[in-house]
Amino acid sequence: MNRRVVLGWILPVLVIAALIGLWQIAASTGAVAEALNLEPFLVPSPAEVGDALWTNRSVLWENTWVTLREILIGLAAGIVAGIALAVAMRFSRLLRDAIFPLSVAVQAVPVVVIAPILVVWFGFGIWVKVIVVALACFFPILVNTLDGLRSVDPEAVKMMRTLDASPAAIFGRVEAPTALPYFFSGAKIAVAVAPIVALFAELAGSNAGLMRLIVQDNANLEIADMFAAATILAVIGVLLVGLTALAQRLVVTWR
Amino acid sequence: MSVVARGLSHVYGELRSLDSIELDARPGEVVALVGPSGCGKSTLLEIACGLREPSAGTIAVEGDTDAAGRLSHCAYMPQSDLLLPWFSALDNAALALRNRGLGRAAARAQAGELFDRFGLGGFEGARPQELSGGMRQRVAFLRTLVAGKPVLLLDEPFASLDAISRAEMQEWLAGALLADGRTVLLVSHDLEEALYLADRVLVLSARPGRVVKELRAPDPRASDRDGAVTDPAFVAAREAALRALHAGAGRGGPERVGLPDEEAR
Numbered sequence: 449m450n451r452r453v454v455l456g457w458i459l460p461v462l463v464i465a466a467l468i469g470l471w472q473i474a475a476s477t478g479a480v481a482e483a484l485n486l487e488p489f490l491v492p493s494p495a496e497v498g499d500a501l502w503t504n505r506s507v508l509w510e511n512t513w514v515t516l517r518e519i520l521i522g523l524a525a526g527i528v529a530g531i532a533l534a535v536a537m538r539f540s541r542l543l544r545d546a547i548f549p550l551s552v553a554v555q556a557v558p559v560v561v562i563a564p565i566l567v568v569w570f571g572f573g574i575w576v577k578v579i580v581v582a583l584a585c586f587f588p589i590l591v592n593t594l595d596g597l598r599s600v601d602p603e604a605v606k607m608m609r610t611l612d613a614s615p616a617a618i619f620g621r622v623e624a625p626t627a628l629p630y631f632f633s634g635a636k637i638a639v640a641v642a643p644i645v646a647l648f649a650e651l652a653g654s655n656a657g658l659m660r661l662i663v664q665d666n667a668n669l670e671i672a673d674m675f676a677a678a679t680i681l682a683v684i685g686v687l688l689v690g691l692t693a694l695a696q697r698l699v700v701t702w703r
Numbered sequence: 704m705s706v707v708a709r710g711l712s713h714v715y716g717e718l719r720s721l722d723s724i725e726l727d728a729r730p731g732e733v734v735a736l737v738g739p740s741g742c743g744k745s746t747l748l749e750i751a752c753g754l755r756e757p758s759a760g761t762i763a764v765e766g767d768t769d770a771a772g773r774l775s776h777c778a779y780m781p782q783s784d785l786l787l788p789w790f791s792a793l794d795n796a797a798l799a800l801r802n803r804g805l806g807r808a809a810a811r812a813q814a815g816e817l818f819d820r821f822g823l824g825g826f827e828g829a830r831p832q833e834l835s836g837g838m839r840q841r842v843a844f845l846r847t848l849v850a851g852k853p854v855l856l857l858d859e860p861f862a863s864l865d866a867i868s869r870a871e872m873q874e875w876l877a878g879a880l881l882a883d884g885r886t887v888l889l890v891s892h893d894l895e896e897a898l899y900l901a902d903r904v905l906v907l908s909a910r911p912g913r914v915v916k917e918l919r920a921p922d923p924r925a926s927d928r929d930g931a932v933t934d935p936a937f938v939a940a941r942e943a944a945l946r947a948l949h950a951g952a953g954r955g956g957p958e959r960v961g962l963p964d965e966e967a968r
Contacts, residue, residue, distance in 0.1 A: 606749070
């Protein structure tokens with residue numbers, strides 16, 4: 449086993465396991481509850497959280513599926529729109545001048561403001577969340593991809609022109625590959641932002657989803673259930689970031 | 704004539720970079736342009752291949768004077784190899800064929816035929832960043848050659864290499880040009896390289912570049928490079944070129960155009 453495997457995987461897992469262990473001891477002995485001057489049932493141990501995950505699995509899964517769909521469809525829409533606009537702006541200076549300030553303005557309005565308005569207009573369903581997630585994800589993708597397209601080496605473009613390249617060939621063989629790592633920088637931001645935004649949007653009004661579940665559990669002081677939902681969200685977050693990094697490594701092989 | 708320039712001048716902003724250049728290159732001839740840095744050598748190549756237009760005068764490549772026509776006859780090898788890091792050596796070499804719409808397999812097969820001859824056999828799948836400087840230059844030259852244009856424009860092709868690899872690459876390029884005759888404009892700041900590789904050497908002055916001397920190389924692309932460059936005739940030509948270069952450098956300084964007070968001085 450080499451050093452990289454030890455440092456990259458085993459060490460972080462050990463740290464997480466150690467923290468869970470400490471929390472188990474602190475919670476099950478009632479030390480935390482005592483220190484915070486709380487009833488012990490308000491400070492669940494990891495074992496109790498695990499129990500909640502298992503007992504409520506069908507409710508949790510139902511609501512996870514709702515939130516996950518909001519995140520994934522919103523992300524996909526944001527990525528497609530971001531790339532499409534970046535490419536369109538690359539080919540049309542007029543379009544860039546016309547649309548870019550608008551996208552900055554849209555980005556500047558906080559999700560907490562947009563989401564309730566959209567809920568009034570479109571109701572409690574999944575689509576309000578999808579729109580909000582897409583709006584939040586599209587901007588980092590657009591800005592980074594556009595930056596990438598503009599960072600193309602002009603000498604490489606000249607070289608391609610003497611090799612009989614059409615604008616389409618220059619785009620496909622030089623500009624798009626140059627922009628790819630930049631796109632992934634944007635995608636990493638989008639992927640980190642998407643779950644947070646989806647939860648905010650659910651808070652603005654929803655009849656399903658993990659955030660709605662958490663609000664409900666909070667009202668009933670079901671702290672273990674809240675931790676269970678939080679655990680699922682953490683796993684979703686880690687998976688999204690990890691899969692994006694993996695995709696980058698598989699696609700951008702030249703760095 | 705393959706390349707003909709008459710009274711060719713170029714003004715870049717306020718800087719006059721080329722001044723009344725006269726140039727003739729016969730088909731199959733290698734003409735080297737040497738001069739101090741900033742004398743507009745690279746600009747001349749960019750004008751020749753239609754990436755720029757002259758400010759005054761004319762240039763014709765294979766009889767065509769318009770930019771699109773010149774571009775269609777010239778293949779340009781820039782100073783840095785500019786190999787695309789996301790493509791393999793083979794895909795880089797095949798770029799021109801792919802750009803013309805040839806299928807991937809056919810383009811690769813056609814470019815791949817030359818790999819062995821250029822000492823690149825076995826490195827077809829290597830990414831540019833895995834190759835040595837000399838190999839990268841060879842792939843870049845191959846890419847230029849595969850384009851199939853009658854005129855090659857080489858802009859200081861080996862400037863980024865150390866002295867030993869540079870000598871090796873010059874010998875290699877001499878062989879490659881013997882095997883595959885093309886009209887070549889070679890820009891260099893290395894007199895030895897110019898006199899060894901070219902049939903004729905044009906010495907340019909400092910900016911604005913003007914042809915101050917024309918020399919015929921004693922033994923172009925001789926198979927024994929070390930012997931050729933130490934031959935008395937070569938040494939004499941080199942000395943003559945060096946004197947012209949120094950005299951031309953004395954023209955000195957960035958010369959501005961269109962400013963009355965400068966004109967009056």
